Amino acid sequence: MRIRVEYSVGSDLRFLSNLEMMNLMARALRRARIPFALSEGFNPHIRLSMGTVLPVGLWGKREYFDLELMQEISPDMFINNMNQVLPQAMRINKCIAITDDTPTLMKSINCACYSFILSSSPTQLQEWKDNLLKQEELLVKSRGKKKNVDKNLRQGILKIEMNNQGDFAIIDIWVTVGEPLNVRYDELRDLLVQTGINEQDILDIYRSGNYIMVNDRYYTPLEKVK
Amino acid sequence: MKARLFREILPQVSKPVRYAGGEVNIIKKDWDKAQAKMVFAFPDVYEVGMSHIGGKILYGLVNEKSNHLMERSFAPWPDMEEVMRRENIPLYSLESFRPLRDFDVIGFSLQYELSITNILNMLDLSGIPAWSKDRGEEYPLVTAGGPVAFNPEPFAEFFDAFLIGDGEEIILKFLDCVYNNRSLAKDELLKQLARIEGVYVPSLYRVEYKDNGTIKSMSPVVKEAPAKVTRQVVEDLDQSYYPDKPILPYMSIVHDRAVLEVMRGCQRSCRFCHAGMVYRPVREKSLETLKKQAAAQLASTGYEEISLASLSTLDYSGVKSLVKDLVKEYGPLGTGVSLPSLRVDAFSIDLANEVQKVRKTTLTLAPEAGTQRLRDVINKNVTEEQLIQAVEAAFKSGWLAVKLYFMIGLPTETEADLDGILDLLAKVKAIGDKYSPRPVEVRASLASFVPKAHTPFQWYPQNSIEELDKKRHYMMRKKRRRIKLSFHDSQTSYLEGVIARGDRRLALAIFKAWQKGCKFDGWSEYFHFDRWMEAFRECGIDPDFYTCRQRDYEEIFPWDFIETGIDKEYLIEENERAKKGISTPDCRQDGCRDCGVCMTLGVDLQIKEGMECE
Numbered sequence: 001m002r003i004r005v006e007y008s009v010g011s012d013l014r015f016l017s018n019l020e021m022m023n024l025m026a027r028a029l030r031r032a033r034i035p036f037a038l039s040e041g042f043n044p045h046i047r048l049s050m051g052t053v054l055p056v057g058l059w060g061k062r063e064y065f066d067l068e069l070m071q072e073i074s075p076d077m078f079i080n081n082m083n084q085v086l087p088q089a090m091r092i093n094k095c096i097a098i099t100d101d102t103p104t105l106m107k108s109i110n111c112a113c114y115s116f117i118l119s120s121s122p123t124q125l126q127e128w129k130d131n132l133l134k135q136e137e138l139l140v141k142s143r144g145k146k147k148n149v150d151k152n153l154r155q156g157i158l159k160i161e162m163n164n165q166g167d168f169a170i171i172d173i174w175v176t177v178g179e180p181l182n183v184r185y186d187e188l189r190d191l192l193v194q195t196g197i198n199e200q201d202i203l204d205i206y207r208s209g210n211y212i213m214v215n216d217r218y219y220t221p222l223e224k225v226k
Numbered sequence: 227m228k229a230r231l232f233r234e235i236l237p238q239v240s241k242p243v244r245y246a247g248g249e250v251n252i253i254k255k256d257w258d259k260a261q262a263k264m265v266f267a268f269p270d271v272y273e274v275g276m277s278h279i280g281g282k283i284l285y286g287l288v289n290e291k292s293n294h295l296m297e298r299s300f301a302p303w304p305d306m307e308e309v310m311r312r313e314n315i316p317l318y319s320l321e322s323f324r325p326l327r328d329f330d331v332i333g334f335s336l337q338y339e340l341s342i343t344n345i346l347n348m349l350d351l352s353g354i355p356a357w358s359k360d361r362g363e364e365y366p367l368v369t370a371g372g373p374v375a376f377n378p379e380p381f382a383e384f385f386d387a388f389l390i391g392d393g394e395e396i397i398l399k400f401l402d403c404v405y406n407n408r409s410l411a412k413d414e415l416l417k418q419l420a421r422i423e424g425v426y427v428p429s430l431y432r433v434e435y436k437d438n439g440t441i442k443s444m445s446p447v448v449k450e451a452p453a454k455v456t457r458q459v460v461e462d463l464d465q466s467y468y469p470d471k472p473i474l475p476y477m478s479i480v481h482d483r484a485v486l487e488v489m490r491g492c493q494r495s496c497r498f499c500h501a502g503m504v505y506r507p508v509r510e511k512s513l514e515t516l517k518k519q520a521a522a523q524l525a526s527t528g529y530e531e532i533s534l535a536s537l538s539t540l541d542y543s544g545v546k547s548l549v550k551d552l553v554k555e556y557g558p559l560g561t562g563v564s565l566p567s568l569r570v571d572a573f574s575i576d577l578a579n580e581v582q583k584v585r586k587t588t589l590t591l592a593p594e595a596g597t598q599r600l601r602d603v604i605n606k607n608v609t610e611e612q613l614i615q616a617v618e619a620a621f622k623s624g625w626l627a628v629k630l631y632f633m634i635g636l637p638t639e640t641e642a643d644l645d646g647i648l649d650l651l652a653k654v655k656a657i658g659d660k661y662s663p664r665p666v667e668v669r670a671s672l673a674s675f676v677p678k679a680h681t682p683f684q685w686y687p688q689n690s691i692e693e694l695d696k697k698r699h700y701m702m703r704k705k706r707r708r709i710k711l712s713f714h715d716s717q718t719s720y721l722e723g724v725i726a727r728g729d730r731r732l733a734l735a736i737f738k739a740w741q742k743g744c745k746f747d748g749w750s751e752y753f754h755f756d757r758w759m760e761a762f763r764e765c766g767i768d769p770d771f772y773t774c775r776q777r778d779y780e781e782i783f784p785w786d787f788i789e790t791g792i793d794k795e796y797l798i799e800e801n802e803r804a805k806k807g808i809s810t811p812d813c814r815q816d817g818c819r820d821c822g823v824c825m826t827l828g829v830d831l832q833i834k835e836g837m838e839c840e
């Protein structure tokens with residue numbers, strides 16, 4: 001049996017690296033006595049694939065992993081048993097059974113949404129957005145492997161939504177990830193600062209979701225399993 | 227505090243998860259309801275400190291079995307320290323994010339001589355004066371324990387009290403006393419603490435010196451302080467506390483696995499070995515206890531590996547059944563068993579094969595010396611034949627690399643002994659190449675011998691830095707190709723030697739070294755030998771006096787007032803036997819050697835699973 005799981009990572013766990021996140025999950029599976037499947041070979045490991053890698057420093061609302069099981073288990077029971085042993089800052093929210101031929105998360109996720117919480121609500125926010133999306137070129141210094149090379153983010157920015165909450169505002173930015181253009185959250189932050197948003201006003205950044213985008217429609221990895 | 231750390235501070239530093247707390251199985255007690263409040267402070271980074279079993283035992287014991295409270299703190303890495311100093315953030319505990327100054331007691335773990343500069347640095351980061359005499363009523367009691375505390379004297383003027391021996395035997399009595407006497411002034415409280423067995427309050431003793439610099443006398447100045455401080459020991463480890471729910475770090479730490487302490491103590495009597503002397507006698511746990519503890523720890527942590535720890539795990543009387551049962555029980559769940567140290571014999575290799583159904587990486591063995599003569603001198607009861615058998619068995623069963631541990635600078639060592647190491651390595655390499663389909667890797671790690679307090683070699687001079695360097699050059703010149711030798715840093719070893727047998731007069735030099743920026747001295751990238759030598763010079767101290775001097779049997783040592791249970795006559799006899807090259811067998815097989823431990827401390831050798839004949 002194969003399952004796909006959606007979980008959240010709270011602010012207290014924002015400094016964990018990908019390896020640490022994986023160890024956390026594998027050890028929680030053992031504590032919860034989940035009947036996970038093991039790989040063959042001399043050094044067997046749990047057949048767990050963390051489909052999304054949360055950047056160090058961010059928290060995340062909807063992250064995903066796939067897991068292979070040796071025997072059937074109801075998704076509700078999985079959620080229950082796991083949430084009993086996980087740290088408070090991490091919760092399993094959803095779980096569904098998927099078929100063996102479901103494409104892996106790594107292969108199918110091509111879009112992520114980063115959310116920026118701003119302390120005050122700049123009045124010109126709408127203008128800022130309109131202006132941004134009008135540009136042909138949005139250059140920042142790359143923070144990925146090729147450091148400090150000019151990188152044009154424009155094609156990678158899919159959609160921007162703004163949510164005014166009175167005292168503060170949230171900007172949600174949908175970007176492409178993986179190939180051909182991987183937009184990182186720290187490059188987005190640089191872009192915000194370059195285009196007139198005060199760095200001190202950015203209170204927090206988190207990833208609100210990971211998506212599979214097909215023909216301009218956004219599906220969550222739980223919706224798009226074929 | 228926590229919100230500010232998470233938002234402004236931690237994003238600026240490397241490995242922020244070191245400083246974030248909140249791990250699985252953490253115990254955060256209600257501050258206002260707790261009686262005495264203690265912070266366990268480890269003078270190294272998180273991933274080193276969290277790998278230490280002693281701390282896990284004390285943390286669980288205090289928090290689960292008493293109304294006191296214990297939290298944790300570690301030395302911040304220099305990048306974090308810089309931010310903390312710049313932003314005025316005091317050193318804090320990982321449970322409640324409170325400054326160390328808020329606690330009643332700070333307990334430092336002394337695992338290594340050179341960690342003292344980190345201790346001074348941690349106190350400074352807490353706004354707490356380093357010298358005990360400068361700490362008024364408003365400051366916490368600063369205490370320490372651990373193996374280095376068996377010669378606490380070089381640090382005497384920094385600490386209010388030392389806890390000597392197995393911590394789980396003293397800690398609750400100590401905290402009870404602190405709490406029950408909370409209305410007393412500090413100097414009165416310290417007198418009450420000095421009455422607890424195993425507690426040493428250095429300010430209550432006076433030391434006088436002879437003209438030649440050695441000690442004339444050391445005696446208590448108040449009636450509450452005993453003339454001798456007796457090491458405390460757990461009589462029966464089956465009855466003592468061991469954590470079923472150790473903290474599970476998020477970060478990958480040095481020993482990232484469940485740890486089962488199978489026994490305490492080792493009676494092989496290697497004459498250089500400090501731990502072998504100060505943790506006597508051997509006290510084993512029963513198989514039943516161990517299996518229960520394994521089940522509990524794995525259930526509460528989800529670890530994928532369990533390690534059988536002790537000074538010499540292959541000597542545990544039930545080791546074979548234990549390994550077999552654990553592999554059978556947990557193997558199918560993908561949980562492995564590991565043995566941290568192997569004995570040099572074929573039995574060890576068989577057992578290692580049993581647990582290592584995985585990749586056979588590097589096999590590690592410790593013959594310690596290169597010739598039979600020198601192995602007899604140090605009482606490492608291993609023959610060349612045993613070593614050859616072990617190595618043959620290993621290469622035949624598929625190992626591809628062997629690492630061998632030796633020491634240089636041992637008493638009576640000559641060039642022939644150094645040649646012996648090189649010959650042995652060449653033999654091992656030849657055996658490997660014979661049995662293995664591809665060339666095997668043979669590496670040797672060469673530590674410098676540091677004479678330690680309370681051992682039969684405590685009278686010997688340590689090799690000077692020049693002598694050690696000469697030996698290193700000699701061996702590097704003569705070694706065969708494709709055998710790798712790595713040497714411990716001779717300057718670091720020298721400094722360890724000075725502190726290991728030092729006295730109270732070293733304190734000012736240690737303080738000055740710290741003022742000159744020394745910290746993380748155990749990490750080569752931060753070790754500044756020249757600063758240490760400058761500090762000694764400024765204090766008019768000749769460090770050679772402490773470590774490069776032959777001492778005589780009449781000399782009173784700074785650590786003589788610590789009663790480890792071992793008679794000085796026994797240490798002298800062992801030293802005399804060493805000079806003649808006569809080995810001494812393990813008292814488990816060949817009867818009592820009269821070291822004095824069992825009698826003095828009122829304990830017994832405890833072998834729980836009978837003698838296995840191997």
